[in-house]
Every structure is written in C-alpha cells, then in structure tokens.
Amino acid sequence: MSLVRNFIEDWSRYRRSIDEGGFHEYEHMWGMVIDLDKCTGCNACSVACYAENNLAVVGEDKFENGQGMHWMRIERYWDEPNIGNERVRDTQEHGASFMPMMCQQCNSATCEPVCPVSAAYHTPDGLNAQIYNRCVGSRYCANNCPYRLRYFNFFSYYEDSWPSPLDMQLNPDITVRDKGVMEKCTFCVQRIRSTKNAAKMEDRQVVDGEVQTACQQTCPTSAIVFGDLLDHESDVHKLWHKHQTRLGTTKQKKDNPELRGYRLYEQLNTEPSVTYLERVRDV
C-alpha cells in the first residue's frame, strides 16, 4: 500500500509544482492583482503608503532630482496623438493610462544576487525582502532593478521630514530608515506579520482577506487585490486563474483575447508576483 500511497503523493506534489510555478513548497505566496481598468489614477494608494510605511517627504528640489521616496507611484502615460488614424484616436481606450507601480516582488529578482551583504533576499513566503540594518548602501540593487522601484536615502530625511509633533504619527511597526539605506515596497510586511501573529495565537491559518495592504485598503475603486496565491480559495488566486496568468512563464498564453492579465517585463524572466489586468494591445 505504501507504494501506491507514495506514488500518489509524489505525483500530486509534482503536478502542483507545475501548476504553481515551482513555489508550492512555500508557506505562503503573497501576490497581487491590479485592475488597470478600474484604476482612476487618484494617487490615494501612494498617500496611504506614505502614511503606513514612514516614507520621507523629500521636498520639491530633491524630487526633481529623482530622489523621491514614493514606494507606490502612479505612472501616467499619454497615447501618442499621431498613432492610429483619425477615426480611432478619440475612442475610449485612447488617452491617458495610469499604472500603479510598486515593488513587483520578483521571484527570481535581479536585485537579490547583486547585493554584497545579502540585505536583499527572498523569504519563504514569496516576498522580496530588504533588511535595512544590514544594508550598506552600495545601490547595486537599484541599478539592477528593471522597474526602478528601489529608493535610496541620500540624506538623513528622518531629521527634518517629520518635525515635531509629526513624528508622533510614525508607524512603530516599521523602522525609520537612516541615511545610506536602500528601501522599497514590502507588501506591507508589518501587516502580514501581525496578522500571522494573531492567527498563530489562535492556532489557525491566515484567512483570505485578513491581510490588507495599505494601498489596497485605501483604493476607492478596489482595483488592488492582495492575498495568498497558494490558497486556492483566495480572491487573488481566483483572479490569476480566471485570467490565465501563471507563474513560471515568460509569456502569458491566453485562450481568449478577452482575457486580461500580464506581468510587467515578464520576458526578462523576473517572475513578478503582481499581475496587471489590462488587455495587451498593439499600438
């Protein structure tokens, strides 16, 4: 009997490893879906991120130098007016498009292998972590990130970014980063950890929807969905599945052109955990 049982167990594990892109041994696999058709570009997620993650406000001059510390940023793209003929130029899908950009939590991240001190590394729950007190500020990771989603503390922002009494609103669950430290979106890891702590105290598993990132919580159109990709009942897994997005591939094959869902620069084989729902169209 053990022969049959072992065979069935190994076979199902093998099948699961194909379905889940090789991340089936993970405890969790935190992932995100951003529906670009719902996004209105209102920047509420960005503001929420500033409040949640103690992001420094750098001021206008430094922002112009590209030193802004916005972990969550809305990128705005205008369609070229000369593309397409006159008739289709004014159709609904032409005009401005918005794209919320945060760390894509790549599963084969380009930032991790270049860190000389292993401050950037991958956690067993599928997060691309940055350990601030280990970082020495070599900035290799930021230069190697194809998305430009890592931000460097060029100055001691903590000294003047929160003049008293504003320092009272700092989140105690996350470090105030010092000068010379690289930082980036963590998928609100402090919320994940506190929820897991509460779940462990009650001897249960984390329920879907229990962990909410700050951007997801604030989004007025619910364009952002966050959850555990390994939990087959979670909203985020259902959305990935529905739109035939999968891990472990460099191009999303769709049966139906109606299906949306692509990952950013996935042809670089970075394996991002964030899926954007938008029909890919050729201009």
Added chain:
Amino acid sequence: MKVEAKTCHEQTHRPLFTWTRMWAVLVLAGLLGGLSLSGSSSAGELMAPPRVHTPPGAADSADEPLGPFPGVVAPEGTYEGKNVEQPIEFPHDLHADTNKINCLYCHTYARRSAVAGIPPTSKCMGCHNVIATDRPRIKKLTEYWEKGESPPWKKVHDLPDYVRFTHERHLKKFLFDNPDMSVERVDEVCALCHGNVKKMTVARKQKPLTMGFCTRCHEANDGPFDCQKCHK
C-alpha cells in the same frame, strides 16, 4: 506602453502526462516503491532529518536536563548590566520571591501583546493604599499617585528599533503550549532572557539580548530563522 516584446526564450507548458510517456511513470513508481519498502516509513523523513541540538558545554548524555525546564534549550550568554537609577527602587525580590507574586500579575500584557509593559500606578496602589503605607518608597509612590503622574521609570531591557519581538508568542511556546509547565513557574520562562529578576532589587540587564543570543536560542528550539521574521 503595453507592447509585448517577443523574446527568444519563451517558455511553453507542454502537457507532462501523456500515455506515450506511461513507461516513465511506471519506472518512477517502481523506484518509489523500492524506496518505501526498504525501511523508511515516509518520504518526508528522508527529506528532513530532525534537527538535534546539543549546546556546547552541556553534557551529551540524555540524563542531564537540557534547559531549566523540559522542552526548552536555554539561550546562552551573560551580560554585566549596570544598575539603572529608577525613581523608586522597586524591590523585585520582595514581590516575586518573598511574597510569591506571579510576574504576569503586574506585567500583564506579556501574555497578550508584543510588549510586557510596566504596570500602571493604579495597580501598585491597589495593594499599597493598605499595605506598608508607612515605608519611604511607598510614601514616594503615593505622592506620584496623588499628583496623578506615573513614576518616570527607565527602560532596562531595550531592543533596537529594527527588531520585531513579541512577548506573547514566546510565552505561548514556552509556557502555555508547554505541557510540562504551569503558569506558576512563569518566572523560569522570564529568566531565560531577563536573568534571575527574582533575586534582584532593581531590575538589571543580565543577558546580552544581542542577535547572536536570539539566534542561538532560535536554532536550539526550532524558532523561525528567516531574517524578516524578526527584522522590520
């Protein structure tokens, strides 16, 4: 913006199970069956052998206890902490040792939150408006109480800001989920990281509380070993 570039290394998902490959499945099954019949009870045991820790300096024989109480390997390391000047010299020995008050009676948040906390002055006054009211320290405490202030206690055990530590999970593992322990013996659990506070007057730092101190204990007691579990 949303233009998909063609690349040369596109991966495709071929169906892995086809009837023409059934012979491979049969060979695999035969191998697995051979493994399972040759003594091991499951594949999981082959993959992950249980981690056995013997602390350096401790005897290797199983007769000697590993830690101060069963099921726990005590963290190693000592630290010579300086005496901290407190507004009132609170005698821990008199409360916890002589009068046998449970640690969790005053530090009540330890079992349900991240921080153990210092009790509010009202908790002190709960007893001390009738007990030992003529002593100089209690008179000083009553002054604070009547002014409506709390004594400016100094922190003795301080962790850096980039460390996430929860008392509740540690107490759950070592005390409440430990079948060999009872709540009356909570002072032994506290003593793992805080030293023998029962014998001190004003609390003093006796353990280093460094990262090495934490990780040695996490290794010995199968704690989480992921950086981001403790660093924030």
